[in-house]
Amino acid sequence: MSVLAVRGARPLRRKPFAPWPQYSAEDLERLVRVVESRNWGGFPFPNTWAREFGARFAEMHGARYGVAVANGTLALQVALRAAGLRFGDEVIVPAYTWEGTAAAVLFEGGVPVFVDVREDTMCLDASLVEAAITERTRAIIPVHLAMRFADMDALAAIARRYKLVIIEDCAHAHGGRWRGRGAGSMGDLGCFSLQTSKLMTAGEGGVVITSDPRYHEAVQAYVNCGRVGETDDYGIRLVGGNFRITELQAALLIGQLERLGEQNALRRERAARLRAGLEKIPHVAPLEPDPDITEEVMYQYVFRFRPDQTPIHRDVFVRALEAEGIPCEGRFYESVPRSDLFPATAEQFPALAFGRAEPVDYRSVRCPVAERLAYEETVWLPHFLLLGSEEDIDDILAAIEKVATHLEELEGVDAGVKGVSRTGRSRLERDRAW
């Protein structure tokens, strides 16, 4: 008789995990007050809660200024504009990230140039960056992916040498610190997403932080329809848009911010238990500890699947783990140049053909480390699994062990994912499960 739930047996975990997002009575009170004030929007800019949130969020990460915006993709777009990106400029991005990191560059008329990631940190490999720099390169967007950080000191040295702007994509790193410095404060600008799945959220939302007053003035103008911001020391006049966050969202974010430190500490505690357990289970391995991370945060808890001598694919393993009642994903991200969600052509984005004999063809771009991590090796567990009890962690470990010690039952099981790319099916399944 089969043991695994994917083969029809009883799932190991039959209770829900900690709910996400979380809110408090104070959040509800703040929201009611905003509703009653009838002052719901992002204008006047920055509105009351948005101003407070932006300032506190920036301070927490060690930056001088913070501007809350409508979402994380727009945060990147606004930062690129503020950094002076021009049509056809190239921006170096890691291949292993959410498609939005690269899409933001396209939306601003730039050309994303994909560079592979490191095996250990899964983040942009600084040793490969110089070879990707051309006369058109304007910026680098390192992404602090999952539980790790890009090597910001190595990247800063390259940026200084080639006069490039660094925009940190910190969508996974709220409250994180690397070599003592806060996420988003190490580059010229830092961008965060506040979308539902993130470590803190208002349903949607984003933040741009910087310590450079010129960038700050430019950011404010772009976000608020070109209007001059709170200071006008640099005389910045430009065409902006309405990328403001609403006051309803900002009111929610105050509570999210106040809970972040405590929640991150709990996640770390639970992650330590998970790590200790994973070390004892065959065919899986936790990430190596990284001594440069002074405050580790886990937007997703990532571990590696190592099939060793078995023919079982990571996607089948993940499907079996999900069937045991553990929310998880393998193809959480792809190698973006190969992704179905990144069918970038010069027709849609003329910058890809600008000044070139042939338009940029992403389908031919190969980033072997990103591909292996994305399509074969990583398993991603959402952070709210770490916000419950120790028993939750023990259930997760028991489910992983159950699957890992019965891989023979998975022979012939369909991965449920087509081709090399994430399909509508896997997305829909995840949305349902969460």
Ligand SMILES: Cc1ncc(COP(=O)(O)O)c(C=O)c1O
């Ligand atoms: C690494 C990364 N960059 C950018 C984004 C874009 O953020 P948003 O979904 O808020 O636009 C996300 C989130 O989805 C992300 O994970």
